[in-house]
Amino acid sequence: MLRFLARRSLGAIVIILLISAITFLLFFALPSEPALMSCGKNCTPDAIAVINKNLGLDQPVPVQYWHYMTGIFVGRDFTVGHCPAPCFGYSFSNQQPVWGTIVDRFPTTLSITLGGAAVFLFVGVGIGMIAAAFRGTWIDKFFSSLSLVGNALQIYFVGVIALAVLVSGLHWMDNPAYYPITQNPGKWFMGMLIPWLVLSIIFIANYSRMTRSQMIEQLGEDHVRTARAKGLSRRAVFFRYAWRGALAPIVTIFGIDLGSLFGGAIITEFTFSLHGLGRLAVSSVSETDLPTLMAVMLVGCTAIVVANIVVDAAYAVIDPRVRLA
Amino acid sequence: MTTSEGAFLSVRDLFVRFDTEDGVVKAVDGLGFELERGRTLGIVGESGSGKSVTNLAVLGLHDPRHTEIRGEILLDGQELTGAPESVLEKLRGNKMAMIFQDSLTALSPYYTVGRQIAEPYRKHTGATRREARQRAVEMLDKVGIPNAALRVDDYPHQFSGGMRQRAMIAMALVCDPELLIADEPTTALDVTVQAQILDLLKELQQQTGSAIILITHDLGVVAHTVDELLVMYAGRAVERGTVREVLSEPRHPYTWGLLGSMPLLDSDVEEPLVPIPGTPPSLLNPPPGCPFHPRCAHVAEVGGDRCRTERPELPPGRGAACHLPAARQRTAFPQQTKPRPA
Structure with missing residues (x-):
């Protein structure tokens, strides 16, 4: 296990460095002049040169990259003063320390993704198991058709409908908003409920279909028949043997889906005007705000890579045949 | 073979039919046989002759939604066809047990060998976890697994093919079943291991006096192992006799x-x-x-x-x-x- 973690962490660092370097390079391929943002209307070339010097933009790109990355660990000195570690620089667009913005936005995105994942895993896998248990009956057919419909839906479409019906129409709920869980868990839950449900709809459809087919496959396995031949009840066999076997592939797919989950979170944030990392990522690109863009990329990337390591470790716990090395 | 009213296992006029998309498959078509305690019945025939289907019907393991079973299966006087699931669950793994062909797929990869052996014992005897584990070690030892106390916590993939088959026998015998059905128990094994497994079955039968049904398509296997022989073809019994009679004068x-x-x-x-x-x-x-x-x-x-x-x-x-x-x-x-x- 320790060797596995060490090896995967090393790999993760390489991946994160590569992605950050590519992001940095791509930024300089954009036809933009960040200094213009800080300069105002009557900008002279001299003023731009001064700003570029202050921002460090007059230096070669690799040097800038080096300064940016080392700043994260040891802090960085700007003309305006010292920026303590972890320093992701100052935003080009609002001149605030980027790290503060990230700390401010991260909980929203984390709430949306973790909550959405919990909802779709619980509901999707649950529906799949029910459909498998009642295979061939109207219950199965009902859920199968439902998942086809769910699969065809899109977040922005369902989101708007949910707002129109639940919030504006029936007044059952308030507009989704983020309240820190530490202050008011109930409010946090109610504020996140619609985003969770909307984000999870497509995943629920996928996961219920996958769980159903995995369960049906497992129920036909020899070892399930052996368990029945031992005198175990249908229920015990269903949960202890078949579900256990279906779990491993579900976890694998979940690991693969983490990226698209983050993508879905971005769309969800836009749909419900929530201020999370996804929104920040998009605005930092359109505002050519390099420090913010880099920070969002690094945080998002790290989150996905770490989650993947956790999923792989979980896989080894689920299936004893998998050896971590 | 004698035909007596009170045979331990008595199958009469057994019909097993499967509903498939192509029509009704008559997998077993009017089969009858009897088996006494302490005796071994060999059932031979090609693939698809209804050997396994018959024995899955004895255990009641066919999916009732797609299977029609008619006829009589009397185990120690108790009617098994149409018996409720709750009754069959108490018999399976307890009074009657089954050894399957491919021990790699027939054992769950997710649980230790010991747990899988202990499971039916706990279920049927109400033993505690500790007692059942002790019993699993004892059974593994009995079927000839060296270092049973250590190997009990291994997963099936850590066992060799022959050891897995031994573990499966241990699992089937953990509650001292009176009827043991072995469905091609040696097909997936090396010839030398085959002989060991068959000897083991014989030896255990002598200790417990259980009745054994040995399903196989290998006549070489039956010659030294079984007492009576039933030859099946297309879901019917076409010949019956003692193994000596059938092999020397078919x-x-x-x-x-x-x-x-x-x-x-x-x-x-x-x-x-x-x-x-x-x-x-x-x-x-x-x-x-x-x-x-x-x-x-x-x-x-x-x-x-x-x-x-x-x-x-x-x-x-x-x-x-x-x-x-x-x-x-x-x-x-x-x-x-x-x-x-x-």
């Missing part, structure tokens, strides 16, 4: 074919093996009359249309379901199916 042309297609150590190497011509019939639409007649070389001998129209009955006790005259059945085998070089 009476059914299908049994002749089975024996003729088997290599013998003492026969001439140049001597060709004679396969049975044709393929087993479709059980969706079995041929009328004797199911073996499309592949049988003796139809003309019987004369008329009897083989094609009239279903031969298997007489009680020793005998074959064949229209050939009894005298001919006894003498026809070596000359007809094993052409000797001049």
